[in-house]
Amino acid sequence: EDQVTQSPEALRLQEGESSSLNCSYTVSGLRGLFWYRQDPGKGPEFLFTLYSAGEEKEKERLKATLTKKESFLHITAPKPEDSATYLCAVQAANSKLTFGKGITLSVRP
Amino acid sequence: GAGVSQSPSNKVTEKGKDVELRCDPISGHTALYWYRQSLGQGLEFLIYFQGNSAPDKSGLPSDRFSAERTGGSVSTLTIQRTQQEDSAVYLCASRRGRNTEAFFGQGTRLTVV
Numbered sequence: 257e258d259q260v261t262q263s264p265e266a267l268r269l270q271e272g273e274s275s276s277l278n279c280s281y282t283v284s285g286l287r288g289l290f291w292y293r294q295d296p297g298k299g300p301e302f303l304f305t306l307y308s309a310g311e312e313k314e315k316e317r318l319k320a321t322l323t324k325k326e327s328f329l330h331i332t333a334p335k336p337e338d339s340a341t342y343l344c345a346v347q348a349a350n351s352k353l354t355f356g357k358g359i360t361l362s363v364r365p
Numbered sequence: 366g367a368g369v370s371q372s373p374s375n376k377v378t379e380k381g382k383d384v385e386l387r388c389d390p391i392s393g394h395t396a397l398y399w400y401r402q403s404l405g406q407g408l409e410f411l412i413y414f415q416g417n418s419a420p421d422k423s424g425l426p427s428d429r430f431s432a433e434r435t436g437g438s439v440s441t442l443t444i445q446r447t448q449q450e451d452s453a454v455y456l457c458a459s460r461r462g463r464n465t466e467a468f469f470g471q472g473t474r475l476t477v478v
Contacts, residue, residue: 287464299369299456299469300408307464343408351415351463352423353398357407 258283258348262356269334269363277329277342277359285349289327291320292343294358300343303329334363367391369470371457377476378447386442386473390459397440398458398467399432408456414440415463447477 261280269275281289288307292300304313306322313320317338319330329342341358348354370389378384390397399411410424414434425431429447434440444451454474458467 290466292469299458299471302466302468305466345408347464350421351396352410352413352421353458353467354410355400355408 258346258352258354260344260346260354260356262342262344262359264359265357266360267362269331269361271335271363271365272333274330274332274334276331277361279327279329279344279356280325281327281344281346282325283346283348283354287347287349287351289322290345290347290353291327291329292345294341294343303342331361334361336363336365339363369457369459369468371455371470371473373473374471375474375476377478380449380477381446383443383445384447384475386444386455386457386475388440388442388457388459388470390438390440390457391461391468392438394459394461394468395437396460396463396467397434398460399440399442400456400458401453402456402472403453411442411455444475447475449477451475452477 259282263278291303294300304320309324341360343358345353345355372387395416397414400408412432413421429445432442454472456472458469460467
């Protein structure tokens, strides 16, 4: 069974304090790893797709990386508007998307 | 439309009633997913449609839950004889192809009283 574990469950940072969010996974035949951001009361918003180990993607203060067992979402010099829940999902060969429980990030000004 | 549209955005129903939740995917997207998100929990997979293939129903929690997708576009998730534990946000997502990103709607918040 495909599994996704995200850690920590919650993270509180001071504005400008860089950190990383972890997503560990086991999946039969990885076809893609996806990162999403979810604000309260809204649907998840797509951030990145990673397809193979060693791949990296960047967008503003966010950088996603992928190994054969885990992915990291690095946040550089975060701002309060980066506060949200960050979700990681893996796609197996059968096209099912399995999500982790998410990491709630809070950035204090 | 520009994005995935779900209706209603909120639904309050009495225990034992049936409810229908609607999802309009992005035009041209062949794949459609339904997920359930309970308070403070991650996304629980319910069902997946891909083109004209038989849907993957492996995530439906009981036979009270069913879904259909008509004409390869609009999808309806039906919950019969609702129970209080069905209260959650139901999210729909669509994607263009098998390995592309999925785009989510805003969800339907279902409350069973």
